Amino acid sequence: xxxxxxxxxxxxxxxxxxxxxxxxxxxxxxxxxxxxxxxxxxxxxxxxxxxxxxxxxxxxxxxxxxxxxxxxxxxxxxxxxxxxxxxxxxxxxxxxxxxxxxxxxxxxxxxxxxxxxxxxxxxxxxxxxxxxxxxxxxxxxxxxxxxxxxxxxxxxxxxxxxxxxxxxxxxxxxxxxxxxxxxxxxxxxxxxxxxxxxxxxxxxxxxxxxxxxxxxxxxxxxxxxxxxxxxxxxxxxxxxxxxxxxxxxxxxxxxxxxxxxxx
Numbered sequence: 001x002x003x004x005x006x007x008x009x010x011x012x013x014x015x016x017x018x019x020x021x022x023x024x025x026x027x028x029x030x031x032x033x034x035x036x037x038x039x040x041x042x043x044x045x046x047x048x049x050x051x052x053x054x055x056x057x058x059x060x061x062x063x064x065x066x067x068x069x070x071x072x073x074x075x076x077x078x079x080x081x082x083x084x085x086x087x088x089x090x091x092x093x094x095x096x097x098x099x100x101x102x103x104x105x106x107x108x109x110x111x112x113x114x115x116x117x118x119x120x121x122x123x124x125x126x127x128x129x130x131x132x133x134x135x136x137x138x139x140x141x142x143x144x145x146x147x148x149x150x151x152x153x154x155x156x157x158x159x160x161x162x163x164x165x166x167x168x169x170x171x172x173x174x175x176x177x178x179x180x181x182x183x184x185x186x187x188x189x190x191x192x193x194x195x196x197x198x199x200x201x202x203x204x205x206x207x208x209x210x211x212x213x214x215x216x217x218x219x220x221x222x223x224x225x226x227x228x229x230x231x232x233x234x235x236x237x238x239x240x241x242x243x244x245x246x247x248x249x250x251x252x253x254x255x256x257x258x259x260x261x262x263x
Contacts, residue, residue: 102177104154105161113176113184114239120172120188121239124230131230132187132195135246136164136202139222139258141181143215156211156221157181163205167198183223184246192229192263199225199261207259222259226250 001020019030100112108116117133124131138144138160145153161175164183168175174186185202187195203223211221226249230242253262 105158105177107161107165107175107177107183109177110179113174113178113186116174116186117239117242120186121230121242123188129189130191131242132190132192133228133230133242133246134185134187134195134199134202134261135178135226135243135250136183136185136223137225137250137254138181138183139218139224139254140213140216144213144221147215159209159211160206160221160223163202163209167202167205190229191231192227195227195229196261196263199227203259203261218259224250224253224258225261226253227261227263 001018004017004019005014007014017030019028021028100109100115101107102109120131123129138156141153141156144156157177161177161183164175164185167173168185168187170188172188176184176186178184185198187198190198203225206221206223209221213219213221216222226246228242228245228249249262253260256262
């Protein structure tokens with residue numbers, strides 16, 4: 001048995017032959033079909049299969065491309081969303097800073113002062129630690145403005161405020177523009193003696209600026225400071241009382257001749 005391929009000498013058609021011997025008789029069975037006829041069904045099936053495979057491949061490619069596109073678009077959207085969120089957070093932080101910072105001096109403003117003083121007073125009462133406050137008033141500052149002008153007055157305030165910020169050395173300390181030429185420093189976990197040391201150092205720093213003030217009998221810009229302390233549960237009872245005590249001490253400093261600190 002076997003197969004063979006021959007081209008017919010009669011019609012020139014190539015045919016595929018299959019033959020097999022008979023086990024019982026001395027005969028051979030032979031079958032012949034034209035190559036085109038024999039392979040027609042296979043070719044048709046192969047083309048159909050190839051078409052299906054190519055269609056599936058094209059569909060998979062299209063789906064994959066669409067999936068990649070969707071993933072890229074989603075990644076871009078997430079990146080844009082993160083960037084937008086960061087910008088919003090930055091804007092909120094900037095607004096919060098502007099809402100709690102004095103624009104001229106860069107110190108905390110009165111709103112921030114009230115918030116922090118209440119917070120630190122509660123902390124002092126809870127933990128039994130001291131809380132001190134310095135109220136600072138520039139001596140004869142109205143006379144300074146009248147003589148040198150408001151621009152010079154603003155520059156003077158900024159120079160003094162820089163010294164104030166340097167005096168608030170610890171992370172919890174807060175230097176504040178309390179209003180007009182009045183400044184303040186909140187000193188958490190600081191007793192009255194410590195607050196007075198800070199006040200004396202600040203007076204020296206302001207004197208050292210050497211800002212000429214002809215309308216003052218000192219001849220230069222000076223300040224008066226009032227100090228008060230809240231000693232945990234056993235001192236003054238509220239932030240308001242602490243401010244009032246510091247204000248009374250400030251009045252005593254002015255009455256005693258200015259350019260000094262009183263408690």
